[in-house]
Amino acid sequence: MVAADADGDGRMTFVEATVRWLTDPASWEGPGGIPARVVEHLALSVAALLIATVIALPAGLAVGHARRGQGVSVGLATVGRAIPSFALMGLVLPITQAYDPANGFTIYPTLFAMAVLAIPPILVNTLTGIREVDQDLVEAARGMGFTEAALLARVEAPLALPVILGGFRSATVQVIATTTLGAILAYGGLGRYIIDGIAQRDDGMLYGGVVLVAALAVGAEALLALLQRLAARRSAEPIRANT
Amino acid sequence: MRIPRTLALGASVLALVGACTTGGGSSAPSTSTAASGGASAPASAGASPTIRLGSDGFYEAKLMAEIYGQALEAKGYTVDRTGIGVGARKVSAPALESGQFDLKPEYIGSGLAFYEPGKQTGDPKANETALQAVLKTKGGGITVLDYSPAADQNAFVVRPETAQQFNLTTMTSLGAVASQLKIGVATDCDTNPVCAKALKDAYGIDVTNATKLAACDTPMAQALKGKTIDVGELCSTQPDIAVNGWVVLQDDKQTQPADNIAPLVRDDLLAKLPDKAGFEKVLNDVSAAMDTATLTDLNKQIAVDNKDVAVVAKAWLQSKGMIS
Numbered sequence: 001m002v003a004a005d006a007d008g009d010g011r012m013t014f015v016e017a018t019v020r021w022l023t024d025p026a027s028w029e030g031p032g033g034i035p036a037r038v039v040e041h042l043a044l045s046v047a048a049l050l051i052a053t054v055i056a057l058p059a060g061l062a063v064g065h066a067r068r069g070q071g072v073s074v075g076l077a078t079v080g081r082a083i084p085s086f087a088l089m090g091l092v093l094p095i096t097q098a099y100d101p102a103n104g105f106t107i108y109p110t111l112f113a114m115a116v117l118a119i120p121p122i123l124v125n126t127l128t129g130i131r132e133v134d135q136d137l138v139e140a141a142r143g144m145g146f147t148e149a150a151l152l153a154r155v156e157a158p159l160a161l162p163v164i165l166g167g168f169r170s171a172t173v174q175v176i177a178t179t180t181l182g183a184i185l186a187y188g189g190l191g192r193y194i195i196d197g198i199a200q201r202d203d204g205m206l207y208g209g210v211v212l213v214a215a216l217a218v219g220a221e222a223l224l225a226l227l228q229r230l231a232a233r234r235s236a237e238p239i240r241a242n243t
Numbered sequence: 244m245r246i247p248r249t250l251a252l253g254a255s256v257l258a259l260v261g262a263c264t265t266g267g268g269s270s271a272p273s274t275s276t277a278a279s280g281g282a283s284a285p286a287s288a289g290a291s292p293t294i295r296l297g298s299d300g301f302y303e304a305k306l307m308a309e310i311y312g313q314a315l316e317a318k319g320y321t322v323d324r325t326g327i328g329v330g331a332r333k334v335s336a337p338a339l340e341s342g343q344f345d346l347k348p349e350y351i352g353s354g355l356a357f358y359e360p361g362k363q364t365g366d367p368k369a370n371e372t373a374l375q376a377v378l379k380t381k382g383g384g385i386t387v388l389d390y391s392p393a394a395d396q397n398a399f400v401v402r403p404e405t406a407q408q409f410n411l412t413t414m415t416s417l418g419a420v421a422s423q424l425k426i427g428v429a430t431d432c433d434t435n436p437v438c439a440k441a442l443k444d445a446y447g448i449d450v451t452n453a454t455k456l457a458a459c460d461t462p463m464a465q466a467l468k469g470k471t472i473d474v475g476e477l478c479s480t481q482p483d484i485a486v487n488g489w490v491v492l493q494d495d496k497q498t499q500p501a502d503n504i505a506p507l508v509r510d511d512l513l514a515k516l517p518d519k520a521g522f523e524k525v526l527n528d529v530s531a532a533m534d535t536a537t538l539t540d541l542n543k544q545i546a547v548d549n550k551d552v553a554v555v556a557k558a559w560l561q562s563k564g565m566i567s
Contacts, residue, residue: 093465093469094465094469097465097469097470097471098469101469101470101471102425102471104469104471105465105466105469105471106454106471184456184457184462185456185462186427186454186455186456186462186466186471192455195430195455195457196430196431196433196455198430199429199430199431199457200430200431200433200434200435201431202434
């Protein structure tokens, strides 16, 4: 490797190495290039978030609306949050690998661990958001003849939306940052640069990967924060009887 | 670790006595030469200085050191095991150089790379010669004794049924069918000259699309076990190989750095010994008797079966008739 030495002090700092790696056209090309890795990274992250949403959102809505079983739900979520993702990957790996030796090793364990990681914030925020909707409003709507389903869909859920999105937002940031673990089990994604950068003693690749993961997570955070703010503005508007 | 501790205690007491009788000073060749000059009985504990053993922290290194220790004790030498498992080469190499201990097992390829990175080759003889040249000037002189056929180095491993199906024994035989197999290589393979390039040049194996996993580590072993890959890059003495009955493919074109195990001894100790040739023979006999497959099995006994290092060492030495 040719040393880039921008400040001419005769050695390459990791900052110089990182800038060099990020600006090297070769880093952006081919199946191991940055665009391809970002797509892989997002594909697994989004899939995990979708799975988590499908499980946690209805559960959170139901528990929040019923105003029962919150202790159990939050307890389960806390346990889920407490198990390290890498341990989960190791736990499910022998099972998924037995069904599918290829994807059961490189994809499913990471996907499973990321979904488990994303469930707690979505679940807890959803049920908390629903539960904290002003009960006077709920009773008023009930008095107006709203069915329970309509109550949840048209009163509670819209009012709780900013809080629900907040859960989705923190889940997204966590998942994007943690999907890097997949590289340990030979998945692609941006974690590849971190694992390979360490193995190849290539500081540029290593810190370049770190910068990209952080940028992706922060970018997603900003986007969802914007969505959340829009939702908050909407939910502050008065409820119209017929939407 | 009951036995070694007792032995170590006995050894250090003897070391103390020995130091007193020879007038102390481990680095005073004139004194020790004079002291040893009078001794005629070969290798008796009274006349011979205590052999201070050291090793890296990894269990295989500790096992080899323990084997050296027990083999020497069987010949009447007094052994101090304080330095066994002292730490990685970064610690153990300076410790040997500065005379913290006198004898340690070393991997001749990695040991050479410690002093001269990139100089190690696939030829153990060349590595030994180069390492000896470096160590001649270190710590007042360090001698590399005979290296063992046993080597802990990068190796490509297959499941027994794969070996049978494709009739695989060597890397050359793998090269002929590599395109039909899923290969797992180290994460640094692309840039490591002894990995991607060496495999391509020597065996025609293309690892561009190979599965990248940490070599010699659990994910690689698990990937091979669960058939995610058919060929895995492991370390040649990794316990997983013995546990699963995997087949190590012979690196017939010597592409991987040869990491055979050899005893390193400080020259000032050798000079003090009444029977230098006899001492060296004990260690060289150990090296000659050990091989990679046996060492893998001993590693498995320690790492998987949780047997005591000293017990495993003793059983092996007994099986070779080196101790009673």
